[in-house]
Amino acid sequence: MxxxxxxxxxxxxxxxxxxxxxxxxxxxxxxxxxxxxxxxxxxxxxxxxxxxxxxxxxxxxxxxxxxxxxxxxxxxxxxxxxxxxxxxxxxxxxxxxxxxxxxxxxxxxxxxxxxxxxxxxxxxxxxARSVEREVIGFILERYLKLRLDNRLEVLGKVADRLMQETEGRIQPADRMGVRLGLLEIIINAIEHGNLGITYLDKKSAIEGKGAELNDLVIERSSQEPYKSRRVQIQFQMNAEMCEWIIVDEGEGFDWQSVPDPNDPANLMSMHGRGILLARMNFDEVIYIGRGNQVILRKKLVKPA
Structure with missing residues (x-):
C-alpha cells in the first residue's frame, strides 16, 4: 500500500x-x-x-x-x-x-x-527525489537515452532519474542546482521547442493578457504538428565529466541573443531565464545549429 x-x-x-x-x-x-x-x-x-x-x-x-x-x-x-x-x-x-x-x-x-x-x-x-543508492565508484562509464513526450508533469521524475546516474560523483553542494538546471532546460525544450510557445506568448500568459500558460500547453499538446514532437535526452558519464545532450523537434531559436548571466542588467528580464539559471549550475552550456540541441556538461569529483 x-x-x-x-x-x-x-x-x-x-x-x-x-x-x-x-x-x-x-x-x-x-x-x-x-x-x-x-x-x-x-x-x-x-x-x-x-x-x-x-x-x-x-x-x-x-x-x-x-x-x-x-x-x-x-x-x-x-x-x-x-x-x-x-x-x-x-x-x-x-x-x-x-x-x-x-x-x-x-x-x-x-x-x-x-x-x-x-x-x-x-x-x-x-x-521525485530518489532513495536508491548505488555503488557508483566502481563504474567507469554510464550511458542512458530517453525519449519524452510533452507532458510537463513527469519532468520532475525525469530529472531525478537522470540525477540517479550521478550519485556520489557531483558535489553535494551542486546537486540541487544541477537537478533544477536540467529541469529548466527540458521545460524549455518542450514549451519553447516542441510546442512553439514564444517568449511573448509566455509573457502574455503570465501577465494575464492571453490564454493561461497551462491552457496553452494543453492546447498545443493536442494539435499537430506539436503533439507528435518529442524530446530526446542522451546522458553519458566518464571518469571526468557528465554530459547531457537534449534535442527537441521545434524550429529552434536565436541562442546567440540569450542574455549573459554575468551581466546583472539581464536578471530583471524573464527572457532566457531558464538558460541563465542553467549557466549558473553547469560548467558548459553549448547550443548547436539552429538552437534545438543543447549540450550540458558538469565536471565530476573523484569517487571516494
Whole structure:
C-alpha cells in the first residue's frame, strides 16, 4: 500500500507585512504547510525548527538580510530549495544570491501565477527525489537515452532519474542546482521547442493578457504538428565529466541573443531565464545549429 505523500513545507521570509501575508495567502490556497518569518534571523531560526523544503525570501531585510541567511543555510543544507524575491533594480544582489546557490528568483511585484508555478514545479521535484543508492565508484562509464513526450508533469521524475546516474560523483553542494538546471532546460525544450510557445506568448500568459500558460500547453499538446514532437535526452558519464545532450523537434531559436548571466542588467528580464539559471549550475552550456540541441556538461569529483 502506498504511503501518503508528505505535504511540502514552505517558509516565507519577508519584512514587509503586507507582502509576507500576500505570498503566504497564495501558498495556503494549495495543500502545503507554510510558516512566516519577518527577517533573516527569524528565517534562520525557522529553518532549524521547521525544516522547510522550499523558502521564498526577500533579499533586503533588517537584522539579517536574505543573503546572509542564505549563506548560513547553505553551510548546513544544499537540498532546501531557496527562491529569492527581488525588487527591480537590485540585480547585483540577485546575482550574488545565485552565486550563493539560491535556486531561483522572482522579480517584485510577485503575482500569484509566479508563486503557484514555482510551488508546482518544486513539489514535483521533491516528490521525485530518489532513495536508491548505488555503488557508483566502481563504474567507469554510464550511458542512458530517453525519449519524452510533452507532458510537463513527469519532468520532475525525469530529472531525478537522470540525477540517479550521478550519485556520489557531483558535489553535494551542486546537486540541487544541477537537478533544477536540467529541469529548466527540458521545460524549455518542450514549451519553447516542441510546442512553439514564444517568449511573448509566455509573457502574455503570465501577465494575464492571453490564454493561461497551462491552457496553452494543453492546447498545443493536442494539435499537430506539436503533439507528435518529442524530446530526446542522451546522458553519458566518464571518469571526468557528465554530459547531457537534449534535442527537441521545434524550429529552434536565436541562442546567440540569450542574455549573459554575468551581466546583472539581464536578471530583471524573464527572457532566457531558464538558460541563465542553467549557466549558473553547469560548467558548459553549448547550443548547436539552429538552437534545438543543447549540450550540458558538469565536471565530476573523484569517487571516494
Amino acid at each position: 502506498d504511503q501518503p505523500q508528505k505535504k511540502m513545507k514552505v517558509l516565507v521570509v519577508e519584512d514587509d507585512a503586507f507582502s509576507r501575508q500576500y505570498i503566504t495567502s497564495v501558498i495556503r490556497m494549495g495543500d502545503y504547510e507554510v510558516m512566516e518569518a519577518r527577517d533573516g534571523a527569524e528565517g534562520l531560526a525557522m529553518f532549524e525548527s521547521f525544516a522547510p523544503d522550499l523558502i521564498f525570501s526577500d533579499i533586503s531585510m533588517p537584522v539579517m538580510d536574505g543573503l546572509e541567511m542564505l549563506e548560513r543555510i547553505r553551510r548546513k543544507s544544499h537540498e532546501t530549495i531557496v527562491v529569492m524575491t527581488t525588487a527591480f533594480g537590485s540585480a547585483e544582489f540577485t546575482l550574488k544570491a545565485l552565486r550563493l546557490r539560491a535556486n531561483d528568483y522572482l522579480v517584485k511585484p510577485v503575482v500569484p501565477k509566479d508563486i503557484i508555478a514555482n510551488l508546482r514545479k518544486y513539489a514535483d521535484v521533491l516528490a
